[in-house]
Each structure stands twice: as structure tokens, then as C-alpha cells.
Amino acid sequence: MLMDPATTTKRIPGPERLRERVTDVDDVYLIGHFGVAHVHPGSWRLRVGGDVATPLDLDLPALRAMPSVDVPAVLECFGNPLVPGEFVRRAANVVWHGVPVAALLEAAGAAPASALWATGSDSGVFDDVACTEYRKDVPLAVARERAIVALGMNGAPLTDEHGAPARFVVPGYFGTNNVKWLRELTIAEERPEHLFTTRLYQRRLPGDPTLRPVRDLDVTSVVTTPLDGDRTGGDVAVSGWAWGAFPVATVEVGVDGHWRPAVLEPRGEHRTWQRFALGVALPPGDHVLAARATDAEGRVQPAAGARNAVHEVRVVVGT
Ligand SMILES: Nc1nc2c(c(=O)[nH]1)N[C@H]1C(S)=C(S)[C@@H](COP(=O)(O)O)O[C@H]1N2
Ligand SMILES: [Mo]
Numbered sequence: 345m346l347m348d349p350a351t352t353t354k355r356i357p358g359p360e361r362l363r364e365r366v367t368d369v370d371d372v373y374l375i376g377h378f379g380v381a382h383v384h385p386g387s388w389r390l391r392v393g394g395d396v397a398t399p400l401d402l403d404l405p406a407l408r409a410m411p412s413v414d415v416p417a418v419l420e421c422f423g424n425p426l427v428p429g430e431f432v433r434r435a436a437n438v439v440w441h442g443v444p445v446a447a448l449l450e451a452a453g454a455a456p457a458s459a460l461w462a463t464g465s466d467s468g469v470f471d472d473v474a475c476t477e478y479r480k481d482v483p484l485a486v487a488r489e490r491a492i493v494a495l496g497m498n499g500a501p502l503t504d505e506h507g508a509p510a511r512f513v514v515p516g517y518f519g520t521n522n523v524k525w526l527r528e529l530t531i532a533e534e535r536p537e538h539l540f541t542t543r544l545y546q547r548r549l550p551g552d553p554t555l556r557p558v559r560d561l562d563v564t565s566v567v568t569t570p571l572d573g574d575r576t577g578g579d580v581a582v583s584g585w586a587w588g589a590f591p592v593a594t595v596e597v598g599v600d601g602h603w604r605p606a607v608l609e610p611r612g613e614h615r616t617w618q619r620f621a622l623g624v625a626l627p628p629g630d631h632v633l634a635a636r637a638t639d640a641e642g643r644v645q646p647a648a649g650a651r652n653a654v655h656e657v658r659v660v661v662g663t
Contacts, residue, residue, distance in 0.1 A: 347379045347466060358433040359585065360566045360655065365619070366416070367436035369498055374505050375421055375434070377478060377540070378468030381525040385509045390493065394461070394530035397453030404509055408495065410443045415492055416616045417515035418587045419522065422558045423651055425544035426471060431651040435564075437585070437617045440513050441496035445529070446488045454531045460487040461530040462512040462523040470539060479538045480521045482514055482559065484531065490515055493526060515615040516589045517559045520545050560589035562652035563645055565620065565637035567597075572657040580624050580659070582606070586637040587617035595620035598634035598654070606635070628663040632656055 356373040374380075385404055392400035421434035445460070464478035482491065494513045495502060502508040507524025514521050520540070535541060545558040565586035570576055586592040591611040596603040597620070606622035620635065634656040638644045645654050 347381050347468065356434070358566075359435040360433075360568055360571065360657075362436065362585070363568050365437060365617075366498060367438055369438075369500070369503065369506070372419065372436040372438060372497075372506065373421060373434035375519065376466065376505075376524070377470045378466045378475070380505050381464070381466040382504050383465055383509060383525050388509050388527075390510060390526060391528045392448050392452045392531075393528065394532050395455040395457045396531055398451070400448065400452050407443055407493065407510065410447055412441060412443050412495070413492060415440045415442075415513070415515055416614045417513070418561065418615060418617050419519050420561055420564075420587075422518040422520055422545065425520075425540075428547055429651050431653065434519075435587075437587075438497050439499070440492060440494040440515075441499070442492040442494035442510070442513065445491040445493060445512075448493065448529065449484075449488055449531070452531075454484070457484055457531045457533050459532050459535055460484045460491075461528075461532060461536050462521075462526060463528040463530065464523045465525040465527045471544070473539045475539055478523060478525075479536055479541060480512075480523050481532075481535050481541050482517065482521055486514060486517075516561060518561060520558055561587065562650075563588035563590070563592065563637050563639040563643045564652040565592070565595055565635040565645060566655045567633060567635050567657050570633070570657060570659050573659075574657070575660045575662055576626075578626050578628070578661050580626055580633070580661075581621065582624055582633055582635075583619065583621040584635050584655075585617040586620055586635070587615075588637070588639045588643070589615070590639040590641045590643070592618050592637045593640045594638045596636045597622040597624065598632070598636060598656075599624050599626070600631055603636065626659075626661045628661045631659050631661065633659060
């Protein structure tokens with residue numbers, strides 16, 4: 345299998361520049377720890393094995409023939425696993441097309457185990473560790489409830505950059521779990537020992553001393569209008585996106601440190617981002633606008649010092 349040299353990122357607009365509800369594929373950030381893999385679709389197979397009654401070995405036409413779904417969801421990078429906590433501003437909202445993992449588990453007769461491993465076809469060296477594959481694992485119950493094997497993004501087949509011909513997607517989980525160039529799903533009782541499962545992508549959440557795998561999206565919001573550095577009139581329509589693993593319940597807009605509730609659309613049935621908006625009247629001069637989201641679990645965006653800290657923009661109102 346062909347691998348591009350390890351160009352791991354491409355220049356993309358930060359989420360504050362993504363005003364469309366569905367992010368254009370060209371504006372979706374790109375991460376590949378070992379570079380971009382090019383999988384030959386004709387010889388590609390998806391294997392479903394491990395603790396199953398009937399292992400599956402599916403080619404692309406077989407997978408395409410299965411009942412499929414369209415699932416809009418936020419895709420967000422946790423950040424560099426060697427620098428956890430740093431917000432890298434890589435996020436998008438896309439529509440996945442693919443086959444529910446539940447149907448594959450059913451067809452294979454998966455045992456009621458605890459974990460599902462997803463393995464990609466890419467390999468290489470990351471952090472001086474040689475890996476024969478990219479691998480993640482998620483709770484089997486979560487995979488059965490909402491994961492899909494995605495074949496398309498925004499109405500078109502997946503591109504090589506984004507994981508063609510198929511990738512694993514768990515809506516509501518950080519991007520790292522969405523294994524590109526998927527080649528195998530394994531049902532198991534244990535978590536797999538791997539650089540990207542048990543060594544990197546671990547974090548401590550507030551109030552919990554235990555290191556846990558990076559899964560649920562943080563509660564986050566970004567101001568998309570106005571942009572940082574804009575000169576505006578006194579009447580400013582502030583708006584942006586808010587998202588997280590759980591529905592966002594409220595967004596407040598900060599005007600020079602004073603918080604007011606914004607109008608927020610409900611999330612609906614999918615794990616997408618939600619639009620918030622608030623009109624504010626500003627006197628001439630320099631101002632700091634900000635957004636702060638709170639989710640249905642009561643998680644609030646911290647003021648500073650966290651990867652999901654509140655987003656601020658500075659604007660100037662002319663006289
Ligand atoms: N096979 C494979 N899948 C992978 C990765 C990878 O390096 N290899 N990177 C992960 C990370 S950290 C992120 S944030 C997303 C990025 O998906 P995108 O490049 O389609 O935006 O892919 C994930 N899936
Ligand atoms: Mo990532």
C-alpha cells in the first residue's frame with residue numbers, strides 16, 4: 345500500500361471562519377499521523393472478527409449493498425497527543441454516509457463483549473515508535489448505538505485524505521477515534537495495547553484523577569461573526585457555533601466581560617454543531633466579544649487554560 349510522506353496537516357481555516365452549517369470538504373482539516381494512505385479499492389476488504397460467531401470479509405460492493413444512513417456530525421481534533429491541552433482549532437461539521445456498525449455486528453454474530461477495536465491500513469513511525477497499524481478502541485455498546493463505517497462525506501465518496509474507501513466514525517467522539525483507511529473491526533473483551541490507545545490520547549478531566557482515553561467531545565463554542573480584528577458599526581450581530589458530546593443547553597455572549605444569554609438553536613437528533621446569535625449595541629471604541637457554552641450535563645467552557653477555553657474576538661467600533 346502506498347503512503348504519502350508524513351505531511352500530517354494542511355492549511356485550513358479555523359472553525360471561526362466556517363460560517364456554513366456543513367463544512368466544505370476542502371475546508372475540513374487533515375490529520376494523518378503517518379501521512380496519507382492510498383488504498384486500492386479493488387483489493388480492499390473490511391474484516392469483522394475477534395469474538396464473533398461468523399467472521400466477515402467484505403469487499404466494497406458488498407459493503408455498499410448494505411442499508412446505509414446519512415449522519416451529520418462534528419469532526420474535531422483533540423490536538424497533538426504529545427501536547428495535550430493545547431487547542432489546535434481544528435473542527436468541522438460534515439455529513440457522513442455509511443453503514444451502521446450495528447448491522448455488521450449483527451451479521452457477524454458479535455459476542456456481548458466490552459470493546460470494539462478499529463484498525464486502519466496506515467503504518468509508520470510516530471513519536472519514535474514504529475507502528476504496524478493505526479488502531480483505536482471504543483466501548484462496544486457505544487459503537488453499536490451510533491458508530492458507522494463511512495463510505496462518503498457531504499454527498500461524495502471519501503477522498504484518500506479523509507480515509508477512502510471506508511472509515512470508522514463515532515459521532516460525538518474526538519476525531520482520533522474515527523479511524524481512516526479502515527481494514528478491520530475486532531470484537532474483544534480487553535482494550536488493545538497500542539501507541540494510540542493506551543499510551544497517547546489519554547487525559548484527566550476536571551474532578552477526576554484517573555487517566556482516561558480521549559473520547560467525548562468537550563463543550564465548545566466559537567464566534568464566527570464578527571472576526572477578530574474587524575471594524576464594525578455599533579449594532580453588531582454576534583453569531584457562531586457551539587458543540588460537544590452532549591447537546592449545548594445555553595450559550596452566553598460576553599461583551600467586555602458582561603455575559604448575556606444568546607438565542608441558541610436546539611441540536612436535534614444528530615451530534616452536529618448548533619448556531620447561536622445575539623444582537624448587541626456597542627459604543628465607539630475597542631471591545632472584546634466572547635462566547636461561552638454550557639451543555640446539558642452542566643459542563644461549562646472554562647475561561648482560560650484549557651483546550652476548550654472561551655473564544656474571544658477583538659473588534660473596533662468606529663466613530
Ligand atoms: N488511520 C488513521 N486514522 C486516523 C488518523 C490517523 O493518523 N490514521 N488520525 C486521526 C485524527 S487524530 C483525527 S483528528 C482525524 C482527522 O480526520 P480528517 O483528516 O479526515 O480530518 O482522523 C483520525 N483518524
Ligand atoms: Mo486529531
